[in-house]
């Protein structure tokens with residue numbers, strides 16, 4: 398059995414609160430029940446990692462890789478059913494404590510309310526993972542409505558920047574600590590058919606580079622994950638096979654592998670994390686003039 402380096406444990410104050418939230422799923426409002434008061438053994442509890450978008454896909458795999466290393470977890474997502482199933486699975490497999498928060502991270506007040514909840518409950522936060530993102534086949538000048546465009550920016554860009562800011566005091570208090578932002582290979586070059594998406598993901602990359610520099614003295618390491626295709630949904634499998642063919646097969650990865658590589662390299666303090674064969678392709682993309690790359694993507698249909 399593989400042994401993972403484990404989180405250091407230390408004493409902290411009891412957690413005792415409830416959390417009220419109104420969740421927006423795109424434009425539809427969903428009123429959620431207040432969360433139950435967390436029941437946690439706070440004496441000698443291990444530190445926490447917060448995964449924004451941790452109930453499914455890459456976020457769940459990041460959560461699992463952290464649970465293997467004995468981090469307690471806070472998972473945030475919009476849908477309660479998948480949050481509960483993630484919590485049950487992770488708690489029973491890895492014997493860690495998992496808090497769940499049902500919340501739409503694209504909401505303006507999300508970062509402030511989540512940070513307040515963490516501070517009120519004295520959460521010993523050591524790792525922040527900004528994973529939730531919105532992409533898909535519709536994009537700028539290609540069927541994306543103005544509301545969805547704003548939703549994409551709020552979720553992909555603002556949420557990541559805002560949570561990093563509001564949770565900074567806790568990360569600083571628990572340093573050495575880590576921020577893992579999830580971008581994409583699409584953030585390495587402009588992609589006409591994914592114009593907004595690639596622009597939003599490139600800002601996550603630039604943000605991470607600068608933030609890492611800014612937080613170095615505070616002993617907070619910032620990493621950015623830029624995966625190629627990750628098979629989290631059937632649409633991604635179909636699109637990768639159709640548009641990228643054999644190259645897509647080489648680049649595509651399972652979320653479990655991506656989560657494990659991301660966590661391992663984040664804890665080692667690596668800045669840009671590109672798992673698998675996509676790393677080789679990314680060298681080519683970064684080496685070629687942007688005008689050429691955008692034309693190649695344009696010919697491939699994005």
Ligand SMILES: NC(=O)c1ccc[n+]([C@@H]2O[C@H](COP(=O)([O-])OP(=O)(O)OC[C@H]3O[C@@H](n4cnc5c(N)ncnc54)[C@H](OP(=O)(O)O)[C@@H]3O)[C@@H](O)[C@H]2O)c1
Nearest residue numbers: 450452453454455474475476501502529530581626627629
């Ligand atoms: N899959 C890929 O091929 C790929 C490649 C490169 C980069 N990425 C990036 O990796 C990240 C994760 O992608 P994925 O494929 O793993 O996605 P996914 O399977 O759809 O999972 C996304 C997670 O984020 C949560 N989420 C989504 N919107 C949210 C919102 N508004 N508020 C709160 N939580 C939200 C989801 O739960 P709810 O739906 O319940 O909210 C879920 O837990 C994204 O940033 C994506 O851009 C993905």
